[in-house]
Amino acid sequence: MKKWKWISLVLIGIIAIGLLSACNLPSISNGISVEDRVATSVQQTQNANSDGQADTEEVVPDAATATATQTLQSSDTATATITLTPTQEKPIVSVSVDTNCRSGPGKIYDWIGALLVGENAEVVGRSVDGQYWVIKNPDRAGNCWLWGNYAMVTGPTAGLAQYTPPPTPTPVFYWAGNWTTYTLDPANPPSVSYPISFSVDGNEFTGLIDLGGGSYVNLTGTISEDFLSVTGTWISSSADGTFKFYALGANQFQGNGFNGMEVFGWCGSRSGAGEPSPCEKY
Numbered sequence: 001m002k003k004w005k006w007i008s009l010v011l012i013g014i015i016a017i018g019l020l021s022a023c024n025l026p027s028i029s030n031g032i033s034v035e036d037r038v039a040t041s042v043q044q045t046q047n048a049n050s051d052g053q054a055d056t057e058e059v060v061p062d063a064a065t066a067t068a069t070q071t072l073q074s075s076d077t078a079t080a081t082i083t084l085t086p087t088q089e090k091p092i093v094s095v096s097v098d099t100n101c102r103s104g105p106g107k108i109y110d111w112i113g114a115l116l117v118g119e120n121a122e123v124v125g126r127s128v129d130g131q132y133w134v135i136k137n138p139d140r141a142g143n144c145w146l147w148g149n150y151a152m153v154t155g156p157t158a159g160l161a162q163y164t165p166p167p168t169p170t171p172v173f174y175w176a177g178n179w180t181t182y183t184l185d186p187a188n189p190p191s192v193s194y195p196i197s198f199s200v201d202g203n204e205f206t207g208l209i210d211l212g213g214g215s216y217v218n219l220t221g222t223i224s225e226d227f228l229s230v231t232g233t234w235i236s237s238s239a240d241g242t243f244k245f246y247a248l249g250a251n252q253f254q255g256n257g258f259n260g261m262e263v264f265g266w267c268g269s270r271s272g273a274g275e276p277s278p279c280e281k282y
Contacts, residue, residue, distance in 0.1 A: 091123040091155035093133055093146065101144035104166045105132040107225030113139035115146055123153055125161040134163045171227040173247040176200040177270060181209060183257065184265035184279045191279060196268065205230050219243065246281050249273070254281035 093115070101113040105127055115121055115138050124143055125134035133151055137144040145163075175198045184191040196209045200223065207219035221232020221243070230245045234257065243266055245255035251273040257266040265280025 088155040091153050091157050091160065092120050093123050093135055093151050093153045094118075094120050095146075095150045096152065097150040099147055099150050101135065101137060101139075101146050103144065104168070105145050105147075106165075108168055108171075108227065109145070109166075110169065112142075113137040113144050121146075123155075123157070123160065125163045126157070128162050128164055132163075134161075173227050173250070174200075175205060175223060175227070175230060175247075179268040179270045181266070181268040182275050182279055184267075191265070191267075191275065193275075205232060211236070248276050252276045254279060256280050256282050 095115050095117060098114060098116045100111050101115055102109040103112050115135070119138055121135040121138050123133050123135050126132070127134070127145070131148055133146045133148055133153065134143050135146050136142075177198060179196050179198065180193050181196040182191040182193045194209050194211060196207055198205065198207045198219075203223045203225070205219070205221040205223050207221075209217035209219070211217065215237060217234055217236045219232055219234045221230045223230050228247045231243070233242050234240060239259050241257055241259040243255060243257045245253045245266070245268070248254050251271045252269045253267060254276050255266045257264050263282070265278070267276045267279035267281075269275060
């Protein structure tokens, strides 16, 4: 009985070994332990799971890979070129007609330069009344006043300084005061003289002739910007008309009057200068 019992155990062992070989279970005969084969099998299973997840999860590159990728993308991306339009910082003036530039606003001031067609000058200010630009003199150092009628200004003007006119230069001729006036009828010489007084307020001119017997002639006019002539109207109790006077030296003037029918000579003098010759000037 014992012999058959051992024979049965041997057969069962042989059958078990065969079954194990058929199932590809690790063999002890290749020198690798069962524990190592189990670990290898587990690792292969994890790798297979990782391969399956790669289709559904975002792969985050390591730092070296990310840097290389960013560098490559930067080199392949074209950089846009931005062109900046320069902003004009200072106002510039040009003119459509050659224009004188003076030491102040108006012909009464000295001529000290000119801005010609095709030239440009920097604007540094403007007159309070807005009629003149103060510019850098195109012909010499310093500034001058440019009449704005023919001027074209480009650039910022909002912050420009406001300039008030400088004192007017001393006139080369003084109209105010007491004179002797002479009127000459070319058809009936000699001339007739009367006392006359002139008053001046800026460029405004008034005069009063005393004809005697309570009769007067009133004059109202405007002095030219260079103060060398006066143009206006006159009126008396019996007539009226126009006049124009021209300075002569320091103490005389020549001129003419018109009474609605004819032109006559009209002149004057003071300080013993005597009647101008000729009296009339047209």
